[in-house]
Amino acid sequence: MNNKLRGHLGALLLAGQVSSLAIATPVMARQESTQAAAAQPPALNEYAKLPTISDAVMSPYGQRMAVLLSRGSDWDLMIVNQAMQPEKIISLGSQKVRAISWAGPETLLITYSLTLELPFGFIGDKSEISQVVVYSTKDGEGAWEMFSRQRDIPEWIAGNYGVRRHGNDLKGYYSAVRFKQKGGAGHVWDHGRPYLFEVDLKTEKAKMIGNSATAGRSRSWVVGSDGISAMMEVDLDTGNWTLENGNKKTIASGREEQARVGLVSLGRDGNTVIYSQKTSSDADADWFEVPLAGGTPKPFLENVDVNRIYRDNEGRMIGYRGSDLNDPPVFFDEKLKTLSDSIVASFPGKIARIEGWSEDYNRFIVHTSGNGDSGTWHLIDASTGGSATFGRDYSAITGDKVGKVSMMRYTARDGLELDGVLTLPPGREPKNLPLIMMPHGGPASHDTIKFDWMAQAFASRGYAVFQPNFRGSTNRDAAFQAAGNGEWGGKMQTDLSDGIDMLAEKGIIDPSRACIVGASYGGYAALAGVTLQQGEYRCAVAIAPLSDLDMEIKSDVRLSGRSNMMRTWRTEQFGDLSKLPSVSPINFADKADAPILLLHGEDDTVVPIVQSTKMAQALNKAGKPYRLVRLEGEDHWLSRAATREATLKEAVAFVQENNPAD
Incomplete structure (x- = not known):
């Protein structure tokens, strides 16, 4: 076990006292004038903070909730009883907590991620690994780390296949790699293809139940109440695949x-x-359903884009949520569907997400956000009809300080119908405003009406913020997504410009006062906006951007083991790979017509920081104004509070310098 996690487990084991932190009781929101809100916006760091509540989960029988709380750079996990009284707090330190869940009525699973430097001999330099800690709420039982008792299994997981309960027995199913024994040298690295293990969450013992794939193949599993229900194997060279029961x-x-x-x-x-x-x-990707006993596969949920699946405690699918977060969840059980529809309808004008429930469907956890709501957590008791607000994501950003959010529709220059999310500054007339163009990452993603911390931060400083769902986004049908193929630096880029034209025609923004801010693919679009395009933006802020697409392709193919399938997939996404230099901002650094701010996490394993450092070198050589900020200890997702705050502070200051709001 690494020292960092060992110390962290010590904090887990020592924690046991009732927290002095109180869960908020329902209060009436105080109304303030929009003029006061505009005159005194919240401090910028209030937007950059990690949400006070990042997650809340219900125990199986509804007797307890576990609430994940941020405290600066540290995390606490509070256990509360049915009466909403805190029972204890678990100090989680500054680890990157990715998920919490209940395995049983008194057993919690806490998933972290950690960036590791890889030793010589591995293809990559760094890897983001996941670790799971099992915590018992029973006094004196403490916590233990998954696979910590197995000498032949490293203490990280490759995949999570769920927990199954059999009376008092709790079995967790995880995939992980194995070491091989080499004479007197002990255990050494074998290969990175994972096996499937059944882990007894009480005895800590792990049993291998699914073998790894052979070289050049991959395996995945579905686990039911009695263990493996299905296994899929794919040949990564030919694309041939088989599904077994x-x-x-x-x-x-x-x-x-x-x-x-x-x-x-x-x-x-x-x-x-x-x-x-x-x-x-x-x-x-079409979905198909086939009987485990064998039979003809049939289409499942045709023409439905699914964003999230809901499963029961035996791994069976019981419902789903569509790709549009404004759509309510769909459940197959009529009682649950009726309850869900009623709960969502009780929050008109909000994005209401059902985050969890007791197995008898009597208690529900609901999260809301949107206009007038920076993020609120609710407990619904369906048996009594009662409800309570138990916490807020950003308590300092009250409803009157939330910029109005709306969906704007427009037409691209080639006639394609598009839309995007517009956030307006509180207390300001929506006329001739300075603009922040903020394309999303992915690009297989999309924006919808919700509280977006970065968009709201810029809006609080007097900017209109537009988040376009350009072609290739996932808010429409497959044809719309495919329309983005081969259009990096092309029509995907001009879709952003067409959004500026639409907002200018409506008189909402002044098109001569626009900056572009984005992360990941959005960072690429920000760089392209001032290199491949000219005269569009006064400045560009690129967070973890791609600058050299040719370098990205070569890296992806190398990390995939020279897979032809990786090259084929990237060819579909990017188009003719020989043309990538012509749409790579790094090759047009000398054309940059506005100052550029580059921000990049040093531990980014998705888009390596070299994409920013190489761009900075090219800009420096061309004599163009730029600034590079390296975010120590940060990954691709701005997971840490300190670097998230530093990112926002740098980005807002840079925009205010080059494109003042007043």
Whole structure:
């Protein structure tokens, strides 16, 4: 066990006292004038803070909640009882907490991630690994780390396949790599293809139940109440794939040249399995359902874009949420569907997400955000009809200080229908405002009406913020997503410009006072906006950007083990790979017509920091104004409070210097 996590577990074991932090009781929001809100916006660091409550989960029988609280750079996990009284607080330190869940009525699972420097001999330099700590709420039982008792398994997981309960027995299912024994040298690295393990969450013992794939292949599993229900194996060279049931009988097979197939879930009755397969280049991955006993696969949820799946405690799919966060969740059970629809309808004008519930469907956790709401957590008691607000994400950003958010529709220059999210500064007339163009990352993602901390921060300083869902975004059908293929630096970029034109025509913004701010793909778009394009923006802020697409392709292919499928997939996304230099901002640094701010995490394993350092060198050589900020200890997602605050402070100051709001 590494020293950092060992010390962290010590904090877990020592924690046991009741927290002095109190969960908020329902209060009436105080109304202030928009003039006062505009005159005294919250401090900038209030927007950059990690949400006070990042997650809340219900125990299986609704007797307790676990609430994940941020405290500066540290995390606390508070356990509260049915009466909403704190029972204890678990100090989690400054680790990057990724998920919390209940395995049983008195057992919590806490998932972290950690960036590791890889030793010589590995293809990459760094890797983001996940670790799981099992914590018992029973006094004196403490916590332990997954696989800490197994000498032949490193203490990190490759995949989480859920927990199954059998009376008082709790079994967790995780994939992980194994070491091999080498004579007297002990255990040494073998290969990185994971095995599937069943872990007894009480005795800490792990048993291998699924073998790893052979070289050049991958395996994934679906786990039911009795262990492995299905296993899919894919040949990463040919694209041939097979789907077997728990008795190792092949129940489906096929060929997908880019290996874009995968297991989804058990079906609603537990007797079928759902898998995905992308059947053509201009289509979404279709879902199919096939009986575990064998039979003909049939389409499942045709023409439905799914963002999230809801499962029961046996791994069966019981519902889903569509890709548009404004849409309510859909549940197959009529009682749950009726309750869900009623709960969502009780928060009109808000984005209401049902985050969890007790297994008897009597108690629900709901999160809301949107206009007038910077993020609020609610407990709903369906048996009594009662509700309570138990916390807020950003308590200093009250409803009157939340900039108005609306969806704007417009048409691209080639006639394609587009939309985007507009956030307006509180207390200011929406006329001739300075603009922040803020394209999302991905690019396979999209923006919708919600509280966006960075957009709201800029709006609080007097800027209109527009987040366009350009072609290639995931808010529309598969054809719309495919329309982005080969359009990096092309129509995906001009979709942003067309959004500026629409807002200018409506008189909302002054098009001569625009800056572009983005992260990941959005960072690429920010760089392209002032290098591949000219005269559009006064400045560009690029967070973890891609600057050299050719370098990105070569890195991806190398890290995939020279996979032809990786090259094929990237060719579909980027188009003719030989043309990538012509849409890479690094090759047009001498054309940059506005100052550029580069911000990049040193521990970024998705877009390595070299993409920013090389861009900085090119700008320096060309004599163009730029600033590079290296974020120590930060990853691709701005996970740490200190660097998130530093990022926002740098970005806002840079924009205010080059494009003042007043």
